[in-house]
Amino acid sequence: MNEKVRFLQGNEACVEGALYAGLRFFAGYPITPSTELAEGLARRLPPIAGRFIQMEDEIGSLCAVLGASLTGLKAMTATSGPGFSLMQEAIGYGVMAEIPCVIVNVQRGGPSTGQPTHVSQGDVQQARWGTHGDHAIVAFTASNVKDVFRMTVEAFNVSESFRTPVILLLDEVVGHMRERLRIPEEGELPVVERLLTQVPQTVDFHPYLPREDGRLPMAHFGGHHRHNVTGLAHNIWGFPADDPASVDRLMHHLVGKIDNRAMEFAHWVDHQADDAEILLISYGASARSALDVVRRFRERGDRVGLLELQTLWPFPAALVRERCAQARRVAVVEMNMGQICREVQRVAQDPDRVYLVNQVDGRLVGPDTINQALRMIQGRGF
Amino acid sequence: MRKEFLFAGSGGQGVITASIIFAEAAALKAGYHVVQSQSYGPEARGGSSSASVVLNTIEVGYPKVIQPQVMICLTQEAFDKFSSGIRPGGLLLSDPFYVRRLGRLDARVRLLPMYEAVRDRVGLPITFNVCVLGALVGLVDVVRPEHVKAVISDRVPARFLDPNLQAFEIGLELAAGAKPIPRLRSGPPPSPPDPVGASCDQGCVPPARLDESTGSR
Incomplete structure (x- = not known):
């Protein structure tokens, strides 16, 4: 059998994507429904001189990942809701100290230990605002095994390009379902390598001095350029600084490097969305059910379309605003109490035409539920 | 052309493995769009276990089964829990060693003595x-x-390959000789079968057993 075409779970595809992107360090604490990631990497990393560490908890896991990344390795951790909560402090540290890393959260039902084996999309706003302080974050998602692979590679690319933690928000259904995956040849997908400083050893290196294009070259921590890393507000040397000018520059840099590139980070798929009178907006596993509904309505000649989001943060406001303007009604399909719906309502010109179609009982929202909701929205009853 | 398969049994019977092999063959060899998924949950350990396979000629949307055309029930518990959800006229495959009480299903039921065949002929x-x-x-x-x-x-690991391939052939053989159990429609209870005229060869359940099923669903 061709080794490059395989039948894999979403979680396994994430492992393959991470390795394709050059992952060499994983620290984590296995938790359902993300366990296959730790399992797969425990097997795959040692033979390629990578490092796998099972840590004492998720706080230690992300801290180990940050440390490994500073020394020059592409690093990742994987968890689910309860572990993601524990990681929030270190996510903020990664944002502040501008350390590239990828954090996979295979979402399950919450809050607290919630429903370990059931699907949910309840961590969307936590990914955005879980860590304290003003900051920007990048979060991707995917609805099928092929896209899990692709978005994992993209997560590493963005994290390396912009020195930022990137969150990959999968869900239990996508993480556990198996589909065909053709693993791309080397070079088929772009892989961004770390931008290293060209400053010679004898010249001072400023780890937090952006180049003209906004990127910050790094030096391997522990290598010949000595520099400081801190969670405190800092200057271009990385040393604590509380003078208003340094803090102001830092804050605008941290938020601007991501929020100013919202459309550059935006990934989405249009499913007959261009002429849709009713536009569905969805992501992850629920987008698959929404796709079935689009097909069902189109067969009858109803102009229903789907905008499937693969980038949740920074929220692709310009894209969503434009698509919403073309549709008469917008229905946001998700498995939470309206975490992306509120973003759509925020950016749509007419928020009263934006409806939430959700299900939060631990089961994947099905086509029939969406169908029923659309009939209500159309004024056709149940 | 969406087609749904449900595999149900108890933990350790290998229903999930069977579903993965079937789905992988359909996806990688037969060229369908296929999604396989399985039940996770406390019940997956030791108790009942189930897996679903959805295949289509276009991209599969909703990845789970809604009303499967084909159902494989390998324990009485699985049969009792899932069989009523089969698509009318669908195919239900089971084994009389495990499933003895059949409901009055609107389905093509094939009861094949697969367990006894592998026990006696493969020895594994x-x-x-x-x-x-x-x-x-x-x-x-x-x-x-x-x-x-x-x-x-x-x-399958190399040393277990031969017995598994033998078991696979036996399955094909049983399927080839399988006779359908008369399609049982829901509605008024059927009149008791005539024990004299009823023959029960391989693949068919003795009519007497059908009687026991009354009300089992």
Whole structure:
């Protein structure tokens, strides 16, 4: 059998994507429904001189990942809701100290230990605002095994390009379902390598001095350029600084490097969305059910379309605003109490035409539920 | 052309493995769009276990089964829990060693003595799931036997390959000889079968057993 075409779970595809992107360090604490990631990497990393560490908890896991990344390795951790909560402090540290890393959260039902084996999309706003302080974050998602692979590679690319933690928000259904995956040849997908400083050893290196294009070259921590890393507000040397000018520059840099590139980070798929009178907006596993509904309505000649989001943060406001303007009604399909719906309502010109179609009982929202909701929205009853 | 398969049994019977092999053959060899998923949950450990396979000629949307056309129930518990959800006229594959009470299903039921066959002829009851897989492949026209055998060869350790391939062949054989149990429609209870005229060869359940099923659903 061709080794490059395989039948894999979403979680396994994430492992393959991470390795394709050059992952060499994983620290984590296995938790359902993300366990296959730790399992797969425990097997795959040692033979390629990578490092796998099972840590004492998720706080230690992300801290180990940050440390490994500073020394020059592409690093990742994987968890689910309860572990993601524990990681929030270190996510903020990664944002502040501008350390590239990828954090996979295979979402399950919450809050607290919630429903370990059931699907949910309840961590969307936590990914955005879980860590304290003003900051920007990048979060991707995917609805099928092929896209899990692709978005994992993209997560590493963005994290390396912009020195930022990137969150990959999968869900239990996508993480556990198996589909065909053709693993791309080397070079088929772009892989961004770390931008290293060209400053010679004898010249001072400023780890937090952006180049003209906004990127910050790094030096391997522990290598010949000595520099400081801190969670405190800092200057271009990385040393604590509380003078208003340094803090102001830092804050605008941290938020601007991501929020100013919202459309550059935006990934989405249009499913007959261009002429849709009713536009569905969805992501992850629920987008698959929404796709079935689009097909069902189109067969009858109803102009229903789907905008499937693969980038949740920074929220692709310009894209969503434009698509919403073309549709008469917008229905946001998700498995939470309206975490992306509120973003759509925020950016749509007419928020009263934006409806939430959700299900939060631990089961994947099905086509029939969406169908029923659309009939209500159309004024056709149940 | 969406087609849904539900595999149900108890933990350890290998239903999930069977579903993965079937789905992989359909996806990688037969060229369908396929999604396989399985039940996770406390019940997956030791108790009941189930897996679903959805295949289509276009991209599969909703990845779970809604009303499966094909159901494989390998314990009485699984049968009682799932059989009423089968699509009317669908195919239900089971084994009389495990399932004795059948409801009045609007389905084509095939009861094949797969467990006894692998126990007696292969000598390894653990190959039961691969025998079930053989019977399934024989009964539904989705994947070619050689494609499934190729996947089995990839997935099964070399020293267990021969007994598994033998079990697969036995499954195909049983499917080829399988006679349908008369289609049982829901409605008023059927009149008791005539024990004299009823023959029960391989693949068919003794009519007396159908009687026991009254009200079992």
